[in-house]
Amino acid sequence: MTQHEVRPLTESEFREAYELFRRALLEPPSKDEDWARNSGRYEPGRVLGAFVDGELAGTVMSTTNVLAVPGGRRLSAGAVTAVGVRADHTRRGLLTALMRAQLHDVGQRGEPLAMLHASEAVIYERFGYGVATRARNVELARVRAAFRADAPLGGRVRLVESPKAETGDDLADDLPAVCVVPAGPDRPG
Numbered sequence: 460m461t462q463h464e465v466r467p468l469t470e471s472e473f474r475e476a477y478e479l480f481r482r483a484l485l486e487p488p489s490k491d492e493d494w495a496r497n498s499g500r501y502e503p504g505r506v507l508g509a510f511v512d513g514e515l516a517g518t519v520m521s522t523t524n525v526l527a528v529p530g531g532r533r534l535s536a537g538a539v540t541a542v543g544v545r546a547d548h549t550r551r552g553l554l555t556a557l558m559r560a561q562l563h564d565v566g567q568r569g570e571p572l573a574m575l576h577a578s579e580a581v582i583y584e585r586f587g588y589g590v591a592t593r594a595r596n597v598e599l600a601r602v603r604a605a606f607r608a609d610a611p612l613g614g615r616v617r618l619v620e621s622p623k624a625e626t627g628d629d630l631a632d633d634l635p636a637v638c639v640v641p642a643g644p645d646r647p648g
């Protein structure tokens with residue numbers, strides 16, 4: 460373990476944290492338009508930095524979010540993202556210290572959940588994260604695709620609002636009529 464200090468970053472340090480994260484992912488330095496696109500995600504108080512000898516060496520952040528859970532309730536949740544430790548400071552416990560501080564912060568905010576989409580899933584189990592759902596992207600080459608002969612024609616299109624668990628106005632009532640949820644291991648858990 461290296462001696463390091465973990466603290467929330469000030470807004471004037473957010474760009475540096477963004478650069479560090481990009482470098483950790485081996486991306487080139489950002490252009491101003493990259494930062495303009497991403498800066499809105501950096502919420503004051505939710506961006507943490509780990510400093511070694513006064514220099515920023517690692518960062519994590521979370522955003523204020525909600526997650527619909529089985530039963531339809533929507534719980535507040537910290538959405539974890541932009542996890543990076545400088546390549547010259549890895550494997551010295553910086554991420555561990557950042558994750559610990561972040562989970563503490565999420566708890567202090569009264570958020571019962573922290574969640575993330577991991578590019579490197581094996582990293583996060585040790586911090587208490589686990590697989591909560593699965594997703595699949597499907598690309599359809601339209602030149603090789605056609606509607607099934609028995610697909611219904613006609614009808615009308617209706618715009619529905621997103622699910623509102625509080626009011627009971629839930630898409631779940633309508634969806635079974637228009638799509639089949641597959642059974643088996645690929646069904647979201």
Ligand SMILES: CC(C)(COP(=O)(O)OP(=O)(O)OC[C@H]1O[C@@H](n2cnc3c(N)ncnc32)[C@H](O)[C@@H]1OP(=O)(O)O)[C@@H](O)C(=O)NCCC(=O)NCCS
Nearest residue numbers: 483484542543544549550551552553554555577578579582
């Ligand atoms: C992944 C990363 C954040 C780890 O930071 P770090 O400060 O080196 O992590 P720590 O020293 O706190 O290590 C914590 C534990 O995770 C393990 N670990 C770290 N990186 C890992 C990886 N890529 N795969 C598997 N395990 C990893 C460590 O071995 C350590 O386990 P141990 O305590 O049992 O030895 C850092 O390597 C990094 O920034 N990588 C590039 C960017 C990236 O992958 N970000 C995450 C995207 S999801």
